[in-house]
Amino acid sequence: MGQSRPEIIAWVSGHVLPHEKDVRAWLSRHGIAADQIDDVVQEAYCRIAALDSVSHIASGRSYLFRTAQNILLEQIRRARVVRIDTVAEIECLNIVDDEPSPERIAAGRLELKQVEKLILALPEKCRKIFVLRRIQGMSQRSIAAMLGVSENTVEAQAARGLRLILTAMTEQTSTRPNGIREFGAKVRIRHGN
Protein backbone atom coordinates (compact mmCIF):
# COMPACT_ATOMS: atom_id res chain seq x y z
CA MET A 1 0.00 0.00 0.00
CA GLY A 2 1.38 3.40 -0.94
CA GLN A 3 2.12 6.14 1.55
CA SER A 4 1.56 9.83 1.04
CA ARG A 5 4.49 12.05 0.21
CA PRO A 6 4.27 13.95 3.54
CA GLU A 7 4.42 10.64 5.40
CA ILE A 8 7.56 9.64 3.54
CA ILE A 9 9.11 13.06 4.11
CA ALA A 10 8.36 12.83 7.82
CA TRP A 11 9.89 9.37 7.96
CA VAL A 12 13.04 10.52 6.16
CA SER A 13 13.22 13.48 8.50
CA GLY A 14 13.06 11.33 11.61
CA HIS A 15 14.78 8.14 10.52
CA VAL A 16 17.20 8.84 7.69
CA LEU A 17 18.42 12.43 7.83
CA PRO A 18 19.69 12.18 11.43
CA HIS A 19 21.99 9.36 10.29
CA GLU A 20 23.38 10.96 7.17
CA LYS A 21 26.24 12.46 9.12
CA ASP A 22 27.28 9.01 10.30
CA VAL A 23 27.09 7.54 6.81
CA ARG A 24 29.27 10.34 5.48
CA ALA A 25 31.79 9.84 8.26
CA TRP A 26 31.81 6.12 7.61
CA LEU A 27 32.40 6.55 3.87
CA SER A 28 35.08 9.09 4.57
CA ARG A 29 36.91 6.75 6.90
CA HIS A 30 37.11 4.29 4.07
CA GLY A 31 38.90 6.74 1.89
CA ILE A 32 35.99 7.82 -0.30
CA ALA A 33 36.53 11.32 -1.67
CA ALA A 34 34.22 14.11 -0.52
CA ASP A 35 32.57 14.74 -3.90
CA GLN A 36 31.97 11.03 -4.37
CA ILE A 37 30.36 10.90 -0.94
CA ASP A 38 28.01 13.70 -2.02
CA ASP A 39 27.03 11.68 -5.09
CA VAL A 40 26.50 8.46 -3.16
CA VAL A 41 24.35 10.19 -0.55
CA GLN A 42 22.29 11.96 -3.19
CA GLU A 43 21.73 8.72 -5.06
CA ALA A 44 20.66 7.03 -1.81
CA TYR A 45 17.95 9.68 -1.31
CA CYS A 46 16.88 9.20 -4.95
CA ARG A 47 16.27 5.55 -4.27
CA ILE A 48 14.21 6.38 -1.21
CA ALA A 49 12.30 9.01 -3.20
CA ALA A 50 11.39 6.32 -5.72
CA LEU A 51 9.70 4.18 -3.05
CA ASP A 52 5.91 4.08 -2.82
CA SER A 53 6.06 3.24 0.82
CA VAL A 54 8.70 3.03 3.51
CA SER A 55 6.59 1.07 5.96
CA HIS A 56 8.54 -2.12 5.20
CA ILE A 57 11.80 -0.51 6.33
CA ALA A 58 12.43 -1.40 9.94
CA SER A 59 15.38 0.90 10.36
CA GLY A 60 16.12 4.02 8.36
CA ARG A 61 19.66 3.99 9.61
CA SER A 62 20.46 0.48 8.38
CA TYR A 63 18.65 1.21 5.16
CA LEU A 64 20.73 4.29 4.49
CA PHE A 65 23.97 2.48 5.27
CA ARG A 66 23.09 -0.52 3.10
CA THR A 67 21.88 1.65 0.22
CA ALA A 68 25.07 3.71 0.32
CA GLN A 69 27.09 0.52 0.37
CA ASN A 70 25.23 -0.88 -2.65
CA ILE A 71 25.63 2.33 -4.61
CA LEU A 72 29.31 2.42 -3.87
CA LEU A 73 29.73 -1.18 -5.01
CA GLU A 74 27.86 -0.49 -8.23
CA GLN A 75 29.99 2.55 -8.91
CA ILE A 76 33.19 0.66 -8.27
CA ARG A 77 32.16 -2.23 -10.49
CA ARG A 78 31.27 0.18 -13.26
CA ALA A 79 34.61 1.93 -12.99
CA ARG A 80 36.42 -1.03 -14.60
CA VAL A 81 39.82 -0.39 -13.14
CA VAL A 82 39.32 -1.49 -9.64
CA ARG A 83 41.66 -2.75 -7.06
CA ILE A 84 40.33 -6.18 -6.39
CA ASP A 85 40.59 -5.73 -2.65
CA THR A 86 38.44 -2.60 -2.71
CA VAL A 87 35.33 -4.50 -3.69
CA ALA A 88 36.02 -7.23 -1.19
CA GLU A 89 36.61 -4.64 1.46
CA ILE A 90 33.42 -2.75 0.81
CA GLU A 91 31.43 -5.95 0.64
CA CYS A 92 32.48 -6.82 4.11
CA LEU A 93 32.14 -3.35 5.56
CA ASN A 94 30.51 -4.01 8.81
CA ILE A 95 27.43 -1.95 9.16
CA VAL A 96 26.47 -1.39 12.72
CA ASP A 97 22.93 -2.53 13.04
CA ASP A 98 20.25 -0.24 14.10
CA GLU A 99 18.64 -1.25 17.28
CA PRO A 100 17.94 2.16 18.75
CA SER A 101 20.92 2.49 21.02
CA PRO A 102 20.89 4.52 24.21
CA GLU A 103 23.12 7.05 22.47
CA ARG A 104 20.61 7.49 19.66
CA ILE A 105 17.81 7.94 22.11
CA ALA A 106 19.87 10.54 23.92
CA ALA A 107 20.67 12.22 20.62
CA GLY A 108 16.97 12.33 19.85
CA ARG A 109 16.30 14.16 23.04
CA LEU A 110 18.82 16.76 22.10
CA GLU A 111 17.09 17.59 18.86
CA LEU A 112 15.33 20.74 19.98
CA LYS A 113 18.60 22.02 21.35
CA GLN A 114 20.15 21.11 18.03
CA VAL A 115 17.57 23.04 16.03
CA GLU A 116 18.23 26.01 18.27
CA LYS A 117 21.98 25.78 17.71
CA LEU A 118 21.60 25.41 13.96
CA ILE A 119 19.38 28.45 13.72
CA LEU A 120 21.56 30.60 15.95
CA ALA A 121 24.58 29.78 13.80
CA LEU A 122 23.01 31.24 10.64
CA PRO A 123 24.24 34.55 9.19
CA GLU A 124 22.27 37.46 10.58
CA LYS A 125 19.82 38.29 7.79
CA CYS A 126 19.10 34.66 7.22
CA ARG A 127 18.65 33.99 10.91
CA LYS A 128 16.24 36.88 11.37
CA ILE A 129 13.98 35.53 8.66
CA PHE A 130 14.32 31.99 9.89
CA VAL A 131 13.34 32.91 13.42
CA LEU A 132 10.30 34.88 12.28
CA ARG A 133 9.15 32.15 9.93
CA ARG A 134 10.08 28.93 11.74
CA ILE A 135 9.89 29.93 15.37
CA GLN A 136 7.43 32.78 15.57
CA GLY A 137 5.34 31.21 12.82
CA MET A 138 4.85 34.40 10.80
CA SER A 139 3.92 34.09 7.15
CA GLN A 140 6.38 34.91 4.42
CA ARG A 141 4.18 37.83 3.40
CA SER A 142 4.06 39.36 6.88
CA ILE A 143 7.81 39.00 7.22
CA ALA A 144 8.36 40.74 3.88
CA ALA A 145 6.05 43.58 4.94
CA MET A 146 7.69 43.92 8.33
CA LEU A 147 11.26 43.98 7.01
CA GLY A 148 10.38 46.07 3.96
CA VAL A 149 11.72 43.57 1.45
CA SER A 150 10.09 41.54 -1.31
CA GLU A 151 8.59 38.13 -0.69
CA ASN A 152 11.13 36.74 -3.12
CA THR A 153 13.93 37.99 -0.92
CA VAL A 154 12.36 36.31 2.08
CA GLU A 155 11.98 33.10 0.11
CA ALA A 156 15.55 33.22 -1.15
CA GLN A 157 16.89 33.80 2.37
CA ALA A 158 14.75 30.96 3.68
CA ALA A 159 16.18 28.63 1.04
CA ARG A 160 19.69 29.78 1.86
CA GLY A 161 19.09 29.13 5.55
CA LEU A 162 17.68 25.70 4.86
CA ARG A 163 20.69 24.86 2.73
CA LEU A 164 23.14 26.01 5.42
CA ILE A 165 21.31 24.10 8.09
CA LEU A 166 21.22 20.95 5.99
CA THR A 167 24.97 21.17 5.55
CA ALA A 168 25.53 21.80 9.25
CA MET A 169 23.31 18.85 10.13
CA THR A 170 25.00 16.38 7.86
CA GLU A 171 28.60 17.44 7.45
CA GLN A 172 31.25 15.30 9.00
CA THR A 173 32.83 16.26 12.22
CA SER A 174 36.29 15.25 13.28
CA THR A 175 35.07 13.27 16.24
CA ARG A 176 33.84 9.81 15.58
CA PRO A 177 30.07 9.71 15.85
CA ASN A 178 28.38 7.50 18.35
CA GLY A 179 27.04 4.20 17.23
CA ILE A 180 29.58 3.68 14.48
CA ARG A 181 32.50 1.39 14.90
CA GLU A 182 35.33 0.67 12.56
CA PHE A 183 34.59 -2.35 10.46
CA GLY A 184 36.64 -5.45 11.02
CA ALA A 185 36.86 -8.48 13.18
CA LYS A 186 36.71 -6.62 16.46
CA VAL A 187 33.31 -5.22 15.76
CA ARG A 188 30.36 -6.59 17.57
CA ILE A 189 27.05 -5.65 16.14
CA ARG A 190 24.82 -4.12 18.72
CA HIS A 191 21.50 -5.78 19.29
CA GLY A 192 18.72 -4.92 21.64
CA ASN A 193 18.19 -6.79 24.83
Added chain:
Amino acid sequence: MQRCESATEIDDTAAVWAIRLEERQCDPDLASELDVWLAGDPRRSGALLRAQAALCFLQRGRALEGTEAFASPGPAAINRRKLIVGGGAAGLAAAAGIAGVSFIRRVPVVPSLHYATLMGEVLRVPLQDGTVATLNTATQIDVAFTGGLRAVSLIAGEALFEVAEDALPFVVSSGPVRFKTLRTTCSIRRRNAKSSILVTEGTVDAWVSKAGQAPVHLKAGNSALISDDGTHRVTTVDSAEINRQLAWRTGEIFLTGQTVEEAVEEFNRYSAHKILVANVALAHEKVVGRFRSDQPEAFANAVATTLQAGVVRDGNVIRLVRATLR
Protein backbone atom coordinates in the same frame (compact mmCIF):
# COMPACT_ATOMS: atom_id res chain seq x y z
CA MET B 1 24.59 10.82 -18.82
CA GLN B 2 26.16 14.22 -19.00
CA ARG B 3 27.00 15.65 -15.63
CA CYS B 4 26.56 19.35 -15.81
CA GLU B 5 25.61 19.99 -12.19
CA SER B 6 27.44 18.96 -9.06
CA ALA B 7 25.62 17.37 -6.15
CA THR B 8 26.10 20.61 -4.25
CA GLU B 9 24.51 22.71 -6.96
CA ILE B 10 21.55 20.37 -7.06
CA ASP B 11 21.23 20.66 -3.28
CA ASP B 12 21.14 24.47 -3.60
CA THR B 13 18.25 24.38 -6.04
CA ALA B 14 16.48 21.66 -4.09
CA ALA B 15 16.44 23.91 -1.02
CA VAL B 16 14.72 26.63 -3.04
CA TRP B 17 12.14 24.12 -4.24
CA ALA B 18 11.49 22.77 -0.76
CA ILE B 19 10.73 26.28 0.50
CA ARG B 20 8.61 27.15 -2.53
CA LEU B 21 6.55 23.99 -2.25
CA GLU B 22 5.86 24.71 1.38
CA GLU B 23 4.96 28.36 0.86
CA ARG B 24 2.88 28.00 -2.26
CA GLN B 25 1.08 24.73 -1.83
CA CYS B 26 -1.92 25.91 -3.80
CA ASP B 27 -0.09 27.33 -6.81
CA PRO B 28 -1.12 25.15 -9.78
CA ASP B 29 1.76 26.36 -11.98
CA LEU B 30 4.27 25.26 -9.43
CA ALA B 31 3.59 21.55 -9.87
CA SER B 32 4.28 21.59 -13.60
CA GLU B 33 7.38 23.72 -13.12
CA LEU B 34 8.55 21.24 -10.53
CA ASP B 35 7.96 18.33 -12.91
CA VAL B 36 10.15 20.01 -15.49
CA TRP B 37 12.92 20.53 -12.97
CA LEU B 38 12.72 16.98 -11.65
CA ALA B 39 12.76 15.52 -15.15
CA GLY B 40 16.01 17.36 -15.91
CA ASP B 41 18.15 15.05 -13.81
CA PRO B 42 17.23 11.88 -11.91
CA ARG B 43 19.35 12.99 -8.97
CA ARG B 44 17.11 15.95 -8.29
CA SER B 45 14.31 13.88 -6.76
CA GLY B 46 16.68 12.67 -4.04
CA ALA B 47 17.95 16.14 -3.29
CA LEU B 48 14.39 17.46 -3.01
CA LEU B 49 13.35 14.69 -0.64
CA ARG B 50 16.36 15.44 1.52
CA ALA B 51 15.66 19.18 1.62
CA GLN B 52 11.99 18.59 2.45
CA ALA B 53 12.99 16.20 5.21
CA ALA B 54 15.24 18.89 6.69
CA LEU B 55 12.41 21.39 6.55
CA CYS B 56 10.17 18.88 8.29
CA PHE B 57 12.85 18.46 10.97
CA LEU B 58 12.96 22.22 11.44
CA GLN B 59 9.25 22.30 12.18
CA ARG B 60 10.17 21.50 15.71
CA GLY B 61 11.57 25.01 15.77
CA ARG B 62 8.04 26.12 16.60
CA ALA B 63 8.49 24.56 20.00
CA LEU B 64 11.37 26.97 20.64
CA GLU B 65 9.11 29.98 20.60
CA GLY B 66 9.51 31.87 23.83
CA THR B 67 12.53 29.87 24.96
CA GLU B 68 15.52 31.65 26.39
CA ALA B 69 17.48 31.86 23.15
CA PHE B 70 14.55 33.34 21.26
CA ALA B 71 12.67 35.12 24.02
CA SER B 72 14.25 38.55 24.04
CA PRO B 73 12.57 41.01 21.72
CA GLY B 74 15.92 41.77 20.15
CA PRO B 75 16.48 42.28 16.45
CA ALA B 76 15.84 38.64 15.67
CA ALA B 77 12.72 38.14 17.73
CA ILE B 78 9.48 39.93 18.25
CA ASN B 79 6.99 39.61 20.98
CA ARG B 80 4.39 37.05 20.07
CA ARG B 81 1.55 38.68 21.94
CA LYS B 82 2.29 42.06 20.49
CA LEU B 83 2.31 40.52 17.07
CA ILE B 84 -1.11 39.01 17.49
CA VAL B 85 -2.80 41.81 19.38
CA GLY B 86 -1.07 44.77 17.77
CA GLY B 87 -0.68 43.22 14.35
CA GLY B 88 -4.42 42.92 13.99
CA ALA B 89 -5.29 41.36 10.67
CA ALA B 90 -1.67 40.70 9.81
CA GLY B 91 -1.18 38.88 13.08
CA LEU B 92 -4.24 36.78 12.52
CA ALA B 93 -3.13 36.05 8.99
CA ALA B 94 0.24 34.96 10.36
CA ALA B 95 -1.42 32.69 12.85
CA ALA B 96 -3.65 31.22 10.17
CA GLY B 97 -0.76 30.90 7.77
CA ILE B 98 1.15 28.58 10.00
CA ALA B 99 -1.76 26.23 10.53
CA GLY B 100 -0.90 24.26 7.44
CA VAL B 101 2.75 24.05 8.33
CA SER B 102 2.78 23.27 11.99
CA PHE B 103 0.52 21.04 14.00
CA ILE B 104 0.40 23.57 16.80
CA ARG B 105 -2.77 25.56 16.29
CA ARG B 106 -2.77 29.02 17.79
CA VAL B 107 -5.44 31.28 19.06
CA PRO B 108 -5.36 35.00 19.55
CA VAL B 109 -5.46 36.46 23.03
CA VAL B 110 -9.10 36.91 23.88
CA PRO B 111 -10.73 36.92 27.29
CA SER B 112 -12.32 33.56 26.54
CA LEU B 113 -12.68 31.23 29.45
CA HIS B 114 -12.78 27.81 27.93
CA TYR B 115 -10.17 26.12 25.74
CA ALA B 116 -10.28 22.59 24.42
CA THR B 117 -8.40 20.29 22.09
CA LEU B 118 -9.70 17.37 20.10
CA MET B 119 -7.96 14.04 20.02
CA GLY B 120 -4.51 14.39 18.50
CA GLU B 121 -4.43 18.18 18.72
CA VAL B 122 -1.92 20.36 20.52
CA LEU B 123 -2.95 23.93 21.27
CA ARG B 124 -0.89 26.83 22.60
CA VAL B 125 -2.91 29.30 24.57
CA PRO B 126 -1.29 32.56 25.69
CA LEU B 127 -3.13 33.75 28.78
CA GLN B 128 -3.57 37.38 29.73
CA ASP B 129 -0.86 37.38 32.42
CA GLY B 130 1.82 36.18 30.01
CA THR B 131 1.48 32.56 31.04
CA VAL B 132 1.37 30.10 28.19
CA ALA B 133 -0.75 26.97 28.51
CA THR B 134 -0.08 24.23 25.98
CA LEU B 135 -2.91 21.73 25.77
CA ASN B 136 -2.20 18.16 24.82
CA THR B 137 -4.68 15.82 23.12
CA ALA B 138 -8.32 15.73 24.31
CA THR B 139 -7.87 18.42 26.94
CA GLN B 140 -10.21 21.05 28.39
CA ILE B 141 -9.35 23.94 30.65
CA ASP B 142 -11.29 26.84 32.12
CA VAL B 143 -9.49 30.07 32.87
CA ALA B 144 -10.75 32.67 35.35
CA PHE B 145 -8.43 35.46 36.43
CA THR B 146 -10.56 37.21 39.00
CA GLY B 147 -10.65 37.92 42.71
CA GLY B 148 -6.89 38.16 43.21
CA LEU B 149 -6.28 34.71 41.85
CA ARG B 150 -5.12 33.31 38.54
CA ALA B 151 -7.35 30.25 38.51
CA VAL B 152 -7.33 27.52 35.90
CA SER B 153 -9.25 24.28 36.08
CA LEU B 154 -8.07 21.27 34.24
CA ILE B 155 -11.29 19.49 33.42
CA ALA B 156 -9.76 16.69 31.40
CA GLY B 157 -6.53 15.76 29.71
CA GLU B 158 -3.08 17.24 30.08
CA ALA B 159 -1.57 20.70 29.86
CA LEU B 160 1.81 22.31 30.24
CA PHE B 161 1.75 25.61 32.11
CA GLU B 162 4.61 28.04 31.66
CA VAL B 163 3.48 30.33 34.42
CA ALA B 164 4.62 33.93 34.21
CA GLU B 165 5.90 35.38 37.47
CA ASP B 166 3.33 37.49 39.23
CA ALA B 167 2.39 38.50 42.75
CA LEU B 168 -0.99 36.82 42.30
CA PRO B 169 -0.96 33.08 42.92
CA PHE B 170 -1.60 30.82 39.95
CA VAL B 171 -3.78 27.89 40.98
CA VAL B 172 -4.65 24.88 38.87
CA SER B 173 -7.55 22.72 40.05
CA SER B 174 -7.70 19.16 38.88
CA GLY B 175 -10.78 17.63 40.50
CA PRO B 176 -10.30 18.26 44.21
CA VAL B 177 -6.52 18.58 43.84
CA ARG B 178 -5.00 22.07 43.91
CA PHE B 179 -1.63 23.14 42.57
CA LYS B 180 -0.48 26.59 43.63
CA THR B 181 2.51 28.53 42.38
CA LEU B 182 3.84 32.02 41.74
CA ARG B 183 6.12 30.98 38.91
CA THR B 184 6.73 27.55 37.45
CA THR B 185 6.81 25.36 34.41
CA CYS B 186 4.87 22.22 35.03
CA SER B 187 2.67 19.78 33.21
CA ILE B 188 -0.46 18.45 34.87
CA ARG B 189 -2.59 15.57 33.77
CA ARG B 190 -5.98 14.48 35.05
CA ARG B 191 -7.00 10.87 34.61
CA ASN B 192 -9.03 8.26 36.52
CA ALA B 193 -9.58 10.33 39.67
CA LYS B 194 -5.86 11.00 39.88
CA SER B 195 -3.72 13.99 39.04
CA SER B 196 -0.12 13.79 38.03
CA ILE B 197 2.27 16.69 37.85
CA LEU B 198 5.78 17.11 36.52
CA VAL B 199 7.59 20.24 37.68
CA THR B 200 10.45 21.40 35.46
CA GLU B 201 10.97 24.90 36.82
CA GLY B 202 10.11 26.78 39.98
CA THR B 203 8.09 25.34 42.83
CA VAL B 204 4.52 24.17 43.31
CA ASP B 205 2.46 23.41 46.42
CA ALA B 206 -0.06 20.63 46.01
CA TRP B 207 -2.92 19.56 48.24
CA VAL B 208 -6.37 18.06 48.12
CA SER B 209 -9.18 20.48 48.83
CA LYS B 210 -10.96 19.86 52.15
CA ALA B 211 -8.71 16.90 53.02
CA GLY B 212 -7.08 18.90 55.81
CA GLN B 213 -3.59 17.73 54.94
CA ALA B 214 -0.47 19.87 54.77
CA PRO B 215 0.49 20.82 51.22
CA VAL B 216 3.16 18.80 49.47
CA HIS B 217 6.02 21.00 48.39
CA LEU B 218 7.26 20.16 44.88
CA LYS B 219 10.33 21.53 43.17
CA ALA B 220 11.94 21.27 39.74
CA GLY B 221 12.56 17.65 38.85
CA ASN B 222 9.72 16.37 41.03
CA SER B 223 6.97 14.25 39.64
CA ALA B 224 3.93 13.48 41.78
CA LEU B 225 0.84 11.36 41.51
CA ILE B 226 -1.99 12.56 43.74
CA SER B 227 -5.26 10.69 44.12
CA ASP B 228 -8.48 12.54 44.75
CA ASP B 229 -8.60 10.85 48.17
CA GLY B 230 -5.34 12.52 49.15
CA THR B 231 -2.84 9.67 48.84
CA HIS B 232 0.21 10.74 46.95
CA ARG B 233 3.62 9.65 45.77
CA VAL B 234 6.49 11.98 44.90
CA THR B 235 9.46 10.91 42.81
CA THR B 236 12.42 12.71 41.30
CA VAL B 237 13.07 12.36 37.59
CA ASP B 238 16.11 13.29 35.53
CA SER B 239 16.16 15.64 32.57
CA ALA B 240 16.07 12.75 30.11
CA GLU B 241 12.83 11.49 31.64
CA ILE B 242 11.42 15.02 31.67
CA ASN B 243 12.07 15.34 27.95
CA ARG B 244 10.47 11.96 27.41
CA GLN B 245 7.35 12.95 29.28
CA LEU B 246 7.09 16.25 27.41
CA ALA B 247 7.75 14.81 23.95
CA TRP B 248 4.08 15.38 23.11
CA ARG B 249 4.81 19.08 22.59
CA THR B 250 6.54 18.16 19.35
CA GLY B 251 4.06 15.42 18.49
CA GLU B 252 6.32 12.61 19.53
CA ILE B 253 6.33 9.62 21.82
CA PHE B 254 9.65 8.44 23.24
CA LEU B 255 9.86 4.96 24.62
CA THR B 256 12.80 4.08 26.79
CA GLY B 257 11.90 0.65 28.04
CA GLN B 258 8.18 1.01 28.70
CA THR B 259 6.06 -2.10 28.17
CA VAL B 260 4.11 -2.54 24.96
CA GLU B 261 0.98 -2.16 27.05
CA GLU B 262 2.09 1.22 28.42
CA ALA B 263 3.17 2.36 24.97
CA VAL B 264 -0.15 1.36 23.44
CA GLU B 265 -2.05 3.23 26.12
CA GLU B 266 -0.02 6.31 25.20
CA PHE B 267 -0.61 5.97 21.45
CA ASN B 268 -4.32 5.42 21.98
CA ARG B 269 -4.62 8.86 23.52
CA TYR B 270 -3.76 10.51 20.23
CA SER B 271 -5.62 8.73 17.50
CA ALA B 272 -8.99 7.32 16.56
CA HIS B 273 -7.05 4.29 15.38
CA LYS B 274 -6.77 2.20 18.51
CA ILE B 275 -4.13 -0.43 19.06
CA LEU B 276 -5.15 -3.58 20.90
CA VAL B 277 -2.64 -6.06 22.23
CA ALA B 278 -4.14 -9.51 22.01
CA ASN B 279 -1.38 -11.37 23.80
CA VAL B 280 -0.37 -11.00 27.45
CA ALA B 281 3.29 -11.91 26.97
CA LEU B 282 3.57 -9.42 24.12
CA ALA B 283 1.94 -6.72 26.24
CA HIS B 284 4.71 -7.11 28.81
CA GLU B 285 7.62 -6.90 26.38
CA LYS B 286 9.68 -3.74 26.75
CA VAL B 287 10.24 -1.36 23.89
CA VAL B 288 12.58 1.46 23.00
CA GLY B 289 12.19 3.97 20.23
CA ARG B 290 10.89 7.30 19.03
CA PHE B 291 7.65 7.64 17.17
CA ARG B 292 5.24 10.26 15.99
CA SER B 293 2.18 10.20 18.18
CA ASP B 294 -0.08 10.48 15.12
CA GLN B 295 1.35 7.35 13.56
CA PRO B 296 0.18 4.37 15.63
CA GLU B 297 0.59 2.17 12.58
CA ALA B 298 4.30 2.83 12.45
CA PHE B 299 4.57 1.81 16.08
CA ALA B 300 2.47 -1.33 15.55
CA ASN B 301 4.62 -2.30 12.58
CA ALA B 302 7.81 -1.74 14.55
CA VAL B 303 6.50 -3.94 17.36
CA ALA B 304 5.48 -6.59 14.85
CA THR B 305 8.89 -6.60 13.24
CA THR B 306 11.01 -6.57 16.35
CA LEU B 307 8.91 -8.76 18.61
CA GLN B 308 7.74 -11.35 16.09
CA ALA B 309 4.13 -10.34 16.21
CA GLY B 310 1.52 -9.80 13.55
CA VAL B 311 -0.60 -6.73 12.79
CA VAL B 312 -4.27 -7.27 11.98
CA ARG B 313 -6.25 -4.24 10.91
CA ASP B 314 -9.94 -4.19 11.53
CA GLY B 315 -11.56 -0.86 10.77
CA ASN B 316 -10.20 1.59 13.32
CA VAL B 317 -8.59 -1.14 15.37
CA ILE B 318 -5.00 -2.21 14.93
CA ARG B 319 -4.62 -5.57 16.61
CA LEU B 320 -1.20 -6.81 17.65
CA VAL B 321 -1.24 -10.58 17.75
CA ARG B 322 1.31 -13.24 18.40
CA ALA B 323 1.11 -16.90 17.61
CA THR B 324 1.53 -18.93 20.78
CA LEU B 325 5.12 -20.01 21.04
CA ARG B 326 5.88 -23.49 22.16
